Amino acid sequence: MDFFSTVGLNHYLIISAILFGLGLFAVVTRKNAIVVLMGVELILNAANINFLAFSKYNGGMEGVMFSLFVIVLAAAEAAIALAIIINIYKTFNTVDVSSIDSMKE
């Protein structure tokens, strides 16, 4: 009962493991490229929770700084990935990742 009444490091690790699994599930099973991208965002958020949890219970600032850089990289990744998806849509007229099987039409 002590595990449920006091919030510790393990609680954050469990939440981040669940988020990571769900994001991986989205990447593996969904056909729409935008939902795959949402799964990647979930995975990045899970990694961020881990960084901040370890930083909190370690007392240092390394995890906090690294999570800030992760957020910036996630923004850059989302912009580039959506530009690529829009290009795919203009070329193939679909964003179904399982039906895109050539580099150019």
Next chain:
Amino acid sequence: MTNTTYTVIFYLFAAVTVFSAAFVVFSRNIIYSAFSLLFTFFGVAALYVFLSADFIAVTQIMVYVGGILVLLLFGVMFTNKIMMTDLKTDVLNILPGIVLLLSITGGLIYTFVARAEWFTSTVQLQGSVVEKIGFETMSRYVLPFEMVSILLLLALIGAAFLARFDKPGKTNDK
């Protein structure tokens, strides 16, 4: 704030995060997924506040909710002919996906909770973290800070270059 209220609020935000993330993944409608992702990002930001990283939480809300989610919704609107097709999306290899989800999540939780013995420091991060982030950015992390700003500029220029529209008068070599 007593310890009990702290715990109850933590579990509330944890439940919001996990269930809305599950809805993002399992919903067939992309618009529902995108709006459910909003609640996931807010829940994660609340967890960041619990981890005494208030600046990261505000950055999360500004960048993810204000930027990435709007970008994703723009992508959804752009890549579906809104009047013609429905916004449903299919799934493929669902059985390996569920096996992967359960095994990865279960394995990670087992490793984190049962196998690993984390040594937590006696000095934990307390209070606001904004001032410390300012000092760290301008001292130890000044080179990564500059590099990430250049990378962001390059990524934005690249995205605008990739997604540009071809001018109607100019013929492309195809």
